[in-house]
Amino acid sequence: MTRPSLRVDAVLVQAVIAGALSFAHLHDLAAAAGQDGWKAWAYPISVDLLLVAAWRRLRTDGPSRLAWCWFLIALVASLGANVATAGFLDLDHPPALLRLGVAGWPALAFLGGTLLAHSPAGRSSTPPAPATPDPDPTPETEREPVAVSEAVPAPEPVAVPAPKEAPALPIADPAPVPPPAVPVPAALVDHARKVADDHHARTGSRIDTATLRARLGVPPHLADAIAAQLA
8 A cells, every 4th residue: 555645735835934934923022012931922823723713714604794803803913913023113112002902912812712613603684485375275066966867768669571672683893994005115125125134144033023113213104014015
């Protein structure tokens, strides 16, 4: 079984570098505001955890004012630390407003984390449409009994003697009417005879009328007349 090869993802490397720099900037800002020791390391963890919690709430439950509010608060805290440590503030003599913000951040982060963890997700307030009640069934009307008339006995038939039939004369079959003679050109007869001889030489049997008509390409009555002359 082969082990999966480790692949370095450029996006993951970029995220690790950016996270490490932001973590260090938040630590330096907290240390400059008077939070020394382990407290200076706890501030960047708190900011990053609040940022991740708000982003996870946006991804799982959809956009909401609560999640966007705390996501922006954590993002401003992270960006503010990056900007403040870039030389815009004198970290040796931090302003009182910065000390106030760093001191009040734990309570603010605790409130945001609690609201993100325990607030219900926003749901649609549109009430469901009431189900349409079934229409009242139409009462069936009772059918009136159909009056059946009493059967009237039919009169008995009276036997009537049948008249004597004259003896039937035999019907003579009609004489067959000979088909009208179809004039066939002599050249066509000669050509048909060659076709018939060729067919007989190849198959050993006489050519039939259907095959003769197909070979010559003539109408059926003309093919019959030619076949009669070849017989």
